[in-house]
Amino acid sequence: MYNILVVDDDKEIAGAIEIYLKNQNYNVFKAYDGEEALEIFKREEIHLVLMDIMMPKMDGTQATMKIRENSSVPILFLSAKSEDVDKILGLNIGADDYITKPFNPLELLARVNSNLRRCTSYSNGSALKNDVIRIGGVELNDLTKEVTVDEEPIRTPPLEYKILFLLMKNPNRVFSIDEIYEKVWQEPAYNPDTVTVHIRRIREKIEINPREPKYLKVVWGIGYKFEG
């Protein structure tokens, strides 16, 4: 979940942008001038800034320079003036992109996505949050296929991994044995014992006491669930 800071003195526009972004599951913070923007920026962990140029108190270019003093967060400019001079000015003070008003919501979203992606997916090293599921002490990373229990890595063969992934991705939802078989083996359920044994093996690895599971619980007569 990304946090986006929208800076615009026109509350109507800011509100509209907020709606578009929230629809796409972004978290939105709003500021109505540059000073307010800086305050929020200090306080919150902002992943991207949408910045209007014309504003009272401190305008967009000033605010951008301030932010740039100690952050390389992507900053996208918004402006009613569509002159190219502005564009170049904007891009040279450390802005990452530029959108002219009136803008098309789809284009706005596309540029936001693009700039966010650039700063995350190509930055090698840490996995994106989307690929990591953590429930209690159990953490599953779908990029590295690594599972840790209380920060200790455990070995998870393909089938065990797939079962764990299925259950952890839908915490608390109960899956019948047949359902697990079909989803993991990708063929009609055949031998329920197989699933049972795998469940046992997973428990051996993630539970302190496999006989009294804390995470991977049975729901009698129905199936299994990962409790979280």
Added chain:
Amino acid sequence: MYNILVVDDDKEIAGAIEIYLKNQNYNVFKAYDGEEALEIFKREEIHLVLMDIMMPKMDGTQATMKIRENSSVPILFLSAKSEDVDKILGLNIGADDYITKPFNPLELLARVNSNLRRCTSYSNGSALKNDVIRIGGVELNDLTKEVTVDEEPIRTPPLEYKILFLLMKNPNRVFSIDEIYEKVWQEPAYNPDTVTVHIRRIREKIEINPREPKYLKVVWGIGYKFEG
């Protein structure tokens, strides 16, 4: 001095862009379709790509995807179609920016500058930081294609290098054998043994004990990853 690859089947436009860029002291390579672009991209050290969407043979989106398989070079799209669908498509396949034709030369230059600056602002003169990957004692320099282990240079033939590059550029991410084959050989996976043997050879060079790899680890039933 930056190398910019201009891909456009309209020679007039490509020529015009070339003039603008050369005026700004950029080095320009021109390609007239996607395939040609890929060839040049492989051969030369390209710092930024200006890519037309509509082209014969291989279009811009296809070429972009190919390039994205093993490079995060900035790619800016050019297009005569100003429909938003195109924009989003472009930005979601790994493009960094989008310019609609007819474009204003100044805007083009501004966007080129902006995208270059973002990716190279830490350049120290010789090798750009982006081109050097270091994980543990293993350092890979993509400019010189040199690899050192604990500061000792090792020999890395083309395929070994490409595999190592792929894995080191995405540390911890697991790649299946087929995936490695497709990305490195650029053709559908054929003989998995080939990959296996190359992995063995790389291990022989970078690992103290190839039988208990510290870096290049297997994830049973899934694939290989470079741990870092």
Added chain:
DNA sequence: ATAAATCTTACAAATTTCTTAAGAAACTAG
């Protein structure tokens, strides 16, 4: 108490990866 469901264990089978080596192909230098 009884039947049904789940758990546990151990071992055999299947799969995946490792290692080695030999010949083919590609490249380099003379």
Added chain:
DNA sequence: CTAGTTTCTTAAGAAATTTGTAAGATTTAT
């Protein structure tokens, strides 16, 4: 162009890991 070197592919047996099965033990619901 040729000889020599390096790199790549293929193959096959060995080693390691994972998966399936089955049988008996235990737990739960009625």
